[in-house]
Amino acid sequence: MTHTFLGMPSTAPPGVGHLRGTEPFPSAARRSLADPQLRRNLGHATATIRARSAGMIAEVPDWQQLREAGRAIKTDVMARLPELLEQLEARVTEAGAVVHWAADATEANRIVTDLVRATGSERVIKVKSMVTQEIGLNEALVAAGIAPVETDLAELIVQLGDDRPSHILVPAIHRNRAEIREIFLRAMPGVDPGLTDEPAALAAAARNYLRQTFLTTKVAVSGANFAVAQTGTLAVVESEGNGRMCLTLPETLITVMGIEKVVPTWQDLEVFLQLLPRASTGERMNPYTSMWTGVTPGDGPQAFHLVLLDNGRSAVLADPTGRQALHCIRCSACLNVCPVYERTGGHAYGSVYPGPIGAVLSPQLTGVADNASLPYASSLCGACYDACPVKINIPELLVQLRDQAPHPRAEAAAMAAAAYTMDHPRLYEAAQRAVRLSRLAGRRGCALPPPLDGWTASRDLPDPPAQTFRQWWAGR
Amino acid sequence: MSSRDLLLGRLRAALAAGGPQVPVEVPRDYRHGGPLDLDRFVARLIDYRAQVHRVSEDAVADTIAAILPAGATVVVPPGLPSGWLPSTVTVRPDHDLDNGRIAAADAVVTAAAVAVAETGTVVLDGSPDQGRRVLSLLPDRHVCVLRTAQVVATVPEALARLTPQRPLTWISGPSATSDIELSRVEGVHGPRTLHVVLLP
Ligand code: SF4
Numbered sequence: 001m002t003h004t005f006l007g008m009p010s011t012a013p014p015g016v017g018h019l020r021g022t023e024p025f026p027s028a029a030r031r032s033l034a035d036p037q038l039r040r041n042l043g044h045a046t047a048t049i050r051a052r053s054a055g056m057i058a059e060v061p062d063w064q065q066l067r068e069a070g071r072a073i074k075t076d077v078m079a080r081l082p083e084l085l086e087q088l089e090a091r092v093t094e095a096g097a098v099v100h101w102a103a104d105a106t107e108a109n110r111i112v113t114d115l116v117r118a119t120g121s122e123r124v125i126k127v128k129s130m131v132t133q134e135i136g137l138n139e140a141l142v143a144a145g146i147a148p149v150e151t152d153l154a155e156l157i158v159q160l161g162d163d164r165p166s167h168i169l170v171p172a173i174h175r176n177r178a179e180i181r182e183i184f185l186r187a188m189p190g191v192d193p194g195l196t197d198e199p200a201a202l203a204a205a206a207r208n209y210l211r212q213t214f215l216t217t218k219v220a221v222s223g224a225n226f227a228v229a230q231t232g233t234l235a236v237v238e239s240e241g242n243g244r245m246c247l248t249l250p251e252t253l254i255t256v257m258g259i260e261k262v263v264p265t266w267q268d269l270e271v272f273l274q275l276l277p278r279a280s281t282g283e284r285m286n287p288y289t290s291m292w293t294g295v296t297p298g299d300g301p302q303a304f305h306l307v308l309l310d311n312g313r314s315a316v317l318a319d320p321t322g323r324q325a326l327h328c329i330r331c332s333a334c335l336n337v338c339p340v341y342e343r344t345g346g347h348a349y350g351s352v353y354p355g356p357i358g359a360v361l362s363p364q365l366t367g368v369a370d371n372a373s374l375p376y377a378s379s380l381c382g383a384c385y386d387a388c389p390v391k392i393n394i395p396e397l398l399v400q401l402r403d404q405a406p407h408p409r410a411e412a413a414a415m416a417a418a419a420y421t422m423d424h425p426r427l428y429e430a431a432q433r434a435v436r437l438s439r440l441a442g443r444r445g446c447a448l449p450p451p452l453d454g455w456t457a458s459r460d461l462p463d464p465p466a467q468t469f470r471q472w473w474a475g476r
Numbered sequence: 477m478s479s480r481d482l483l484l485g486r487l488r489a490a491l492a493a494g495g496p497q498v499p500v501e502v503p504r505d506y507r508h509g510g511p512l513d514l515d516r517f518v519a520r521l522i523d524y525r526a527q528v529h530r531v532s533e534d535a536v537a538d539t540i541a542a543i544l545p546a547g548a549t550v551v552v553p554p555g556l557p558s559g560w561l562p563s564t565v566t567v568r569p570d571h572d573l574d575n576g577r578i579a580a581a582d583a584v585v586t587a588a589a590v591a592v593a594e595t596g597t598v599v600l601d602g603s604p605d606q607g608r609r610v611l612s613l614l615p616d617r618h619v620c621v622l623r624t625a626q627v628v629a630t631v632p633e634a635l636a637r638l639t640p641q642r643p644l645t646w647i648s649g650p651s652a653t654s655d656i657e658l659s660r661v662e663g664v665h666g667p668r669t670l671h672v673v674l675l676p
Contacts, residue, residue: 008486008489009486009487009489009490009493010486041657044657044658045657045658048658049658061507062505062506062507065503065505065506066506068503069502069503069504069506072500072501072502072503073502075500076500076502079491079497079498079499079500080497081487081491082484082487082488082491085484085487086484095641100479101478101479101480101482101483102479102483103479103482103483103486107479151665152655153653153655153656153664154653154655157655170654170655170658172655172656176657177656177657180656199656199657199659199661200661202656203653203656203661203663203664206664207663207664207665210665211579211665214665215575215576215579228640231640231641233640233641239651239652239653239654239664240651240652240653240664240665240666241613241651241664241665241666241667242664242665244609244613244645244665244666245613245665247609248609248610248613249575249610259483259487266635266640267632267635267636269635270631270632270635271506273631273635274631281654283524283648284520284524284594284595284596284648285592285595285596285597285631285646285648286648287524287647287648287649287650287651287652287666288645288646288647288648288651288666289644289645289646290609290643290644290645290646291640291643291644291645291646292643292644293640293641293642293643296602296642296643298608299602299608299609299610299643300608300609300610300643308483310483310486310487314483314486314487314489314490315490317487317490317491317494318489318490318491318493318494319494320494320495323494
């Protein structure tokens with residue numbers, strides 16, 4: 001445990017977990033922008049999800065009322081966080097589980113590692129969870145001689161490819177089917193050498209590969225989408241059934257959740273279970289949602305541990321405006337509408353939390369000095385705010401964080417100008433015309449003229465969108 | 477000092493730093509219910525690739541006989557009405573079946589607790605006619621028998637009928653993934669085929 005005074009809100013410690021990139025956003029973005037395959041995959045994926053989600057949202061006549069309710073519930077949660085967590089702890093404990101409190105990533109990793117060691121298991125199955133990526137749990141388990149197996153198809157692709165996730169919802173969005181087939185052939189033990197790159201064949205290969213692992217592993221680690229203080233009920237939403245496997249088959253279940261995931265009442269789920277799937281995957285409801293309260297005798301894991309994690313959240317809570325970032329239900333809608341994310345992808349953001357929400361959450365969790373370029377990774381076009389199912393005012397937070405970020409002035413100007421220009425077709429065309437002129441004048445490449453060249457030094461310029469994202473969203 | 481006290485202390489200090497708290501009134505002027513439209517429910521189930529059979533109660537066994545090949549092994553929860561099961565299949569009631577035997581079965585037949593018409597969702601709650609969660613998870617085919625009285629229009633109505641303390645599984649179509657280039661593939665780890673038998 002870190003030696004901090006009682007009552008001092010604290011940022012996430014460095015040296016553990018994945019909240020900090022190894023380089024600033026502009027230089028990381030330059031590499032992504034130079035990868036045409038990545039940009040094509042991202043463009044296709046974000047456009048597809050946007051269209052699906054828009055159709056599903058249009059079906060719901062009271063969408064705006066649900067968003068308002070979602071925002072109000074989360075505002076209430078933040079205002080009463082300590083008492084709600086105590087209530088959750090009491091209910092979960094009464095239901096036969098053990099609650100652990102972790103001040104930071106290091107402590108959470110130690111708690112989980114010790115719990116797994118105590119079972120004697122040398123392997124854990126994991127269901128996709130952002131928070132365990134945030135704290136670097138897999139690295140901690142491996143260091144302790146425990147093998148973590150990611151069971152979500154996309155996470156499995158990322159893990160077998162020795163890669164990093166690039167999107168909250170579809171972490172392997174940067175890989176196409178041919179690349180996935182190659183990864184499976186190279187890294188999946190026992191895979192059929194005749195494997196084709198049909199998505200159904202690739203999914204079936206993952207099913208076969210993981211089936212035995214599910215049936216023989218005694219410990220699972222999960223995250224949680226919601227935890228109900230009133231009843232002690234945890235909820236996980238998913239699509240593939242790997243979540244159900246992890247939550248049902250093992251003898252021991254360890255759930256790690258950020259403290260902001262608590263909701264006050266059972267009734268509150270009626271709001272979030274409507275908002276999340278439509279905003280996220282663009283479905284009326286995701287294929288599977290599991291809910292459990294403590295331990296059910298004779299059904300599912302007979303030992304259940306809940307780890308409540310701070311890791312910088314108390315510091316975010318201390319800022320009355322900034323704490324909105326804790327309202328996030330990780331739907332990824334803001335990523336899919338973001339003109340900057342669509343071009344750079346998730347890796348450029350460094351932290352496990354990419355896109356607009358990452359640009360406001362990561363700097364607050366780590367302290368803004370450690371993620372100083374992220375608040376500039378935006379055009380402030382406002383599409384994220386319009387898309388967010390719990391109405392987080394991301395542009396407002398970006399502006400506030402820019403005021404706090406000790407950022408090199410030239411770079412900041414280049415970032416902001418490039419991002420702004422991308423979202424404003426007329427300026428963009430003017431900039432492209434300038435590029436054409438500069439090329440005629442004998443300059444090499446097709447980078448933008450200063451001050452934009454700080455960001456675009458080594459890439460082609462994509463065609464400007466026909467309309468801004470704000471217009472698109474408003475007219476959708 | 478325990479981490480619990482440290483953490484709660486931090487949060488109280490963080491809130492105090494933000495100034496006095498104003499109580500939040502949650503507006504709940506969204507829809508809490510609606511007219512039940514069974515045809516819409518069926519359409520939504522089909523939209524998510526579930527197969528739907530609307531039959532009378534005395535036709536359940538024949539319907540299941542038509543769905544499952546003769547000789548199929550079927551696991552069932554101990555409280556499932558025995559009249560629902562055809563004589564053409566081999567029935568294994570769940571009296572502590574081990575996971576291997578459940579996984580080896582061709583199908584599972586369960587009842588359900590609640591269904592949501594707007595979203596095409598059925599919810600299982602572990603009652604004796606639905607059984608342990610693992611039963612409806614490992615076999616490749618799930619046949620779920622539902623009564624019209626169990627179907628509600630909206631998500632809020634469904635939550636109001638459910639008991640939070642029971643283990644709940646919300647199922648909307650078969651297991652699916654869109655992780656590969658966003659093309660939807662049915663059936664990753666859960667049952668690859670879902671049949672809903674809807675009774676009057
Ligand atoms: S900030 Fe809003 S839109 Fe973005 S992931 Fe979170 S909930 Fe979704």
